[in-house]
Amino acid sequence: MSEEGVTPRSEDYSRWYLDVIREAELADYGPVRGTMIIRPYGYAIWENIQKGLDRRFKETGHQNAYFPLFIPYSFIQKEKQHVEGFSPELALVTIGGGKELEEPLIVRPTSETVVNHMFTQWIKSYRDLPMLLNQWANVVRWEMRTRPFLRTLEFLWQEGHTAHASAEEAEAEAMRMIEVYRDFSENDGAVPVVVGRKSRLERFAGAVHSYSMEAMMGDKRALQAGTSHNLGQNFARAFGTQFLDRDNQLQYICQTSWGLSTRFEGAVIMVHGDDKGLILPPRLAPIQAVVVPIWRKDEEKAPVMAGAEEIRRVLADAGIRTNLDLDDQRTPGWKFNFWEMKGVPIRIEVGPRDLQNRSCVLARRDVPGKEGKLVGVPIDLLPDRVNSLLEEIQSGMLTKARAFLESNIFDCKSYGELTEIVSGGAWARGWWAGSDGDELRIKEETGATVRCIPFEQPSGPGSCFLTGQPAAEVAIFAKAY
């Protein structure tokens, strides 16, 4: 950790974000422009994200598989919207084993095409449906403006791909999975989201409906944190993916796809962090509690270290991810700053006097100063106390972030109001019946896009804030990462 710490958020939010990533050793820049190395501490957070999602996917009947990185160039051209959406972002392999290839290979930007190629071979009859797959993989999109975790040339994600016998089943699956994401985001990440439908312009290239969850970062900008798409029969028709139904008739399958990426880690950093660094929700924190032994005189060291090690062991045995800071070069103050930068939810301080009473001090990362300190906590009660404090921190972080989100969404009744809200950095919610052209104009003039048409709607109808036309739904407009 450097001496300076991080740029204050209020001074320069973008610099604060990059400083935290560097100082907490989450990630580093790769030698190829736009690529990133995920360092061990950043990867351990990703592993916890993976565990939280993978468990939910399996509980909802999905199985993992692995599809190839390389896709024949011709595949991407089969679905019209898909090729338009992805062509500008492709990386192409043109030389293999020293020879020019007859057909270039795409390094997958997403796998719908190769998945459909296989679905066409695997799915013969209604008995093969539904087919509920997921893969954990890397994908490549040739982005020009990159930022660690938020937008990188290569990123890690999971992509779900499912095939169904009916449009209703596919729609239900797309909705089920956006709900799985919401549950994960709010309960594991403590990241509250607004869930809804994407506008036609913001839809995934090749989808019938796209659903997303939108999170509000600390600077109030929106981040699309996970998406779920009802693909209808678009890819099935492009790839001839058909099955024999119960009446022995050939039908096209209906499909979904859904993805969440390392971008979510960017959301966790930006939703919770402060000027001292990361604040990690306990369920995603690689280290949930760190024990910092404190002594002054040499003869105090041995008993304090023994007590600290006992605490570490007791907590680890209770399944709490616990670290003991063994360093004997740094001061306690330096260590406090260091572990605060790393966002560890609970710091446990133990010194000679604490040990005389078989007690210790707990300090919450999410509540600064004395208010977040619990003194005289009996060591013998530690696992229970730490577990319940972790739960309290987890739910407290969600509550705090939700209050921030809700207090920064404002209703707008005119284009003027929208402009004002959005230029102040907040989110605008208004009745909306505009055209694609209207939406584009708003984007060009204000920088704000339709983040989603939320599932949760006020009782209506109303009139469109822009056109005055009758509107059945409200939409949320915001500037986004």
Add this chain to the structure above:
Amino acid sequence: MSEEGVTPRSEDYSRWYLDVIREAELADYGPVRGTMIIRPYGYAIWENIQKGLDRRFKETGHQNAYFPLFIPYSFIQKEKQHVEGFSPELALVTIGGGKELEEPLIVRPTSETVVNHMFTQWIKSYRDLPMLLNQWANVVRWEMRTRPFLRTLEFLWQEGHTAHASAEEAEAEAMRMIEVYRDFSENDGAVPVVVGRKSRLERFAGAVHSYSMEAMMGDKRALQAGTSHNLGQNFARAFGTQFLDRDNQLQYICQTSWGLSTRFEGAVIMVHGDDKGLILPPRLAPIQAVVVPIWRKDEEKAPVMAGAEEIRRVLADAGIRTNLDLDDQRTPGWKFNFWEMKGVPIRIEVGPRDLQNRSCVLARRDVPGKEGKLVGVPIDLLPDRVNSLLEEIQSGMLTKARAFLESNIFDCKSYGELTEIVSGGAWARGWWAGSDGDELRIKEETGATVRCIPFEQPSGPGSCFLTGQPAAEVAIFAKAY
């Protein structure tokens, strides 16, 4: 599952292997030549391989990270042996975002170069050492002759990369990790191995010493199932990776790398499988026990299904990966064949008469016929009985495979003997002091290569079976996949 089943191993071992992969739905061919889709059942085995290894890596102090897929072309040219070894196998990205790139990008065949680029930035002093990293990733090698799992254009693996302050530490790490692989292979995979040093010719491109574990497939051919390399300072010198030692002197770091891939799944298939299909070791089996309900009359169905479901639940609650075959179209005989093809270690049969006695029948996959059947097993004792039977199967499979391995390694005292042993398909072990040229000649004339110079050596010295020169070590020669 098709009606024909699989080609008998004795008739055509290669076809048997491919048939098992198809019929057990482990993998399928990708649209790009040499690529593979890992299907859910095959991927679930890989997930268990990952868990077994990842736990061991973390227990030995390693942390996961993630390095980029794309490596600048210039990087591969920095280490002389490395570029010679990998140049013929590279896939190159030459177009990104619609534009020709100034410098082509390599799709990583392995990550030593990019890891060293980062080590050079991260490692400043002896306090930063050792640095013990691992990554789970896909890699690409432009192979011309591919075979599912064994050799594919893209494959999944883990690659460990470590940096140390001294040559001794790096050597100890390389040895520790080949031992971790051996422990995993034998105890989780039930795949016995011969562990040893690679000959100079068979060494990893850029290594000082390479260690490997060699397994014997069902056709007696050798398979290199995992490797660990002491890289010395070769990459450190090429990339200028230096640190300040305790005396404030700049030193090059010493490194290791080690990898195990989806190839290991090929070993599991070939070491254990028989003419009925897969036989999976319980620790890697996605399904450890399958419950097959058996009824004839309609009125028997409901109580039998209820009993079968109770068995499933009791076993699942005890942490045993259990499946209940709910299909009511297929005969019990068809189901037996199906689950045998899938290699499920224990089949549990339950019918009306069994239920009257609250008992069931256990059938071992690894012991065919009546000998592998336990009848009248009380349902109330099931979790314990199934757990202990799984342990028995796990160790029994290792014992059987080890007996096969050991009975097919023969000592050779002359080149004639070696030729005879090797042409009979077995492994030859002999005192060896030949040159690189001698080794190449043997490879050309017999098709056998030095698999390794085993750590376990007979008391010597002896005389080289080829040259008659004094030899300090025996080497193992065999044809390999």
